Amino acid sequence: MGYVPRAAIAALVVACTGLMSAAFAADMAAADEQVLRLVTANMPRSLDPINIDAQRIINNGFAEPLVHASLDGASLIPALAKSWAMVEPTIWRIELQPNAKFWSGAAVDAAAVQASFERHQAKNTRAGSLLKGATFKAVGPTTLEIRTQAADPAFLFKTVTIGIHNAAKADELGDKYAMEADLSGYFKPTQFVPGELVVAQPFDGYWGEKPKLKRLEARFVVDPQTRYLALQSGEADMDANVQFEQRRSYIRSKKFQFPAVNQTNWNIWMNYRNPLLQDAKLREALSLGVDRKEIVDGVMAPFATYSTGHFPAGLPYAIKTRQASDVEKANVLLDQLGWKPGADGIRVKDGKRLEFSVLTYGWWQTVAIALEAQWRKIGVATKLQVVEPTASNQIMLDGAFDIATYCSCGAATGDLHGQLASFYRSDAVQNWQKYANPQVDALIDQLRTELEPEKRFELSRQIQDRVMQDHALLYVANSELIAIAQGVKVGGVDPERPRDITPSMFIKAE
Incomplete structure (x- = not known):
């Protein structure tokens, strides 16, 4: 059997990666065209994750949970948690991403995550049942320990809708935090009109993959026909709430694509x-x-x-x-x-x-x-x-x-x-x-x-x-509805998170 030197393999990998990156870049529109325009019937009225009306702040990449759930709901995907293990039936050990930061520059360390969960327990009415009886403790700079009242092998699934946030900043700002939340997501709002409009740009200090999109514009459009017409005319790129009346029209057109979603x-x-x-x-x-x-x-x-x-x-x-x-x-x-x-x-x-x-x-x-x-x-x-x-x-x-x-x-x-x-x-x-x-x-x-x-x-x-x-x-x-419709120019959709705006998404070249 012939021997291929490790250095040669490494060089081949680098060359292939370069070719793939070049091909990928050629498929993307120019940087000033990397704008995704979302129309939706679900818009946040607050950016504070404990608020019942903080709609889509995780979906839009503003807030992050510890983990995401896969499309089929059967497995977990890393987010702020780099890894996790159930070390005892009632004890979870979470290793956090080591370089994660909030938008303010404050570290998303174990102490901050502990404080975030404790604020959810104290003030988030909907999270009260999910997190009932659990305790959170920083046992290292990036190590969080979670203890549950009883064995719960699926406990981390309960955290997928819990947005981690800077609780200390929330205490400092009080009611202003609804408009000036300090989160850790890859998109950071630059304009926020509660319930109507969010404009966001990539967060330069994000720990993970940087967004290929340069701008996200999310608008509240309650009427389903208006959302459809916005996509049909090219004024929008994604409808997050396709309804019965418009589905057939979307399907008949060749202008749209439909990411698979679960029933x-x-x-x-x-x-x-x-x-x-x-x-x-x-x-x-x-x-x-x-x-x-x-x-x-x-x-x-x-x-x-x-x-x-x-x-x-x-x-x-x-x-x-x-x-x-x-x-x-x-x-x-x-x-x-x-x-x-x-x-x-x-x-x-x-x-x-x-x-x-x-x-x-x-x-x-x-x-x-x-x-x-x-x-x-x-x-x-x-x-x-x-x-x-x-x-x-x-x-x-x-x-x-x-x-x-x-x-x-x-x-x-x-x-x-x-x-x-x-x-x-x-x-x-x-x-x-x-x-x-x-x-x-x-x-x-x-x-x-x-x-x-x-x-x-x-x-x-x-x-x-x-x-x-x-x-x-x-x-x-x-x-079996089509919950999401996107223009065919939208690329890089994550098949495990089709409802979300993710760093991999981009606008294709003509």
Whole structure:
């Protein structure tokens, strides 16, 4: 066998790398054209990661978590965490990127990350359940130790939405931090109009791969047709919220590309603070009154399939049971509950109409309109409350709704406990409807500490079966929707993070 000197191999690698870099550079437009224009229905109203309305600050590269989740939800990708290990069932050891800095120049060291997590625990309402009982301690300049109350082999998945930030600067600035946050992402805002506009440029002190884009312009455009027309005319490069009405138009055009995204399970939330919705039989009647065939094969066609429980069908921890649709049975149930049709067809009991408000927004509105007509067939009146997507977060948190088409949607995940707990555990903040079942709580707690994959899958299926029997949520459809549309000139999209603006993205040459 011939021997190739190591120096020759190194020279060959350098030569090949040079050729690849030259070819890559030739594919890129000029530097002054490296501007990505994003239109979206989700815009931040605050840059402070603890704020419920800090929308897309991780997606846009402003804030960083410890880790990202892969597209299929099954594995973790390094971000501010360079490496990690579960050294004991309740202890995680995290090694941070050694050269990471905040925009101010302050080090993103273990002490700063500890302070960031502790501020989330104290002030971030949504993170309270995710990080409950965990303690964070800097045990070295770039080494963070995390202790959990019980064994939790998937704990790090719970941190993928937790933006690390300079908590000391937040304490110093107070309310001004919402506009002047000190984060560590590869893009730094140069102009911020809350809820409307963010313009950002690369952060020169970023520890990792530098962005190829020289400028990001993200604008709030609530109307889906306006977003489509902006891409069609070349005034925008990316639509982050493609809706049913525009999907066919996007697909027919050769001007666009569609990164693969994972399926989600669309569901309807019912607020148990409303005494009527505490009745499982009434919830069952509402479920039976949903014509899922009309929604899946009509309204959402051809981008949806039928729901089977919390998770999209086909996953090893999904169940196969569908919620039934049966108008006749729904009417019988409501009759038995004492709700009788009034003169206008809406049911009445003890002088009170069977009527609910339905919170909805953007990409859910078409489905909500269909639901309004379907429920009227069983004598249930609804009043649509249409809001901007960002506004819906606080409304859900406040519990100021009866029924909501709110897409906190089930998806593939490596953290079965975290996702199921956030929906169905009685004390979870994001259990917006306040569903409670002691048997479900016990199964969720058992799932948290179970290490054997097959046993975890079985526990997940048991939880879904129990939730289905309670009609806790109404499952509408598994969506195969195109969540993202980009112009064909957009290159370098990370297949594991298709919804995000990443350093690898660039604008292609003509």
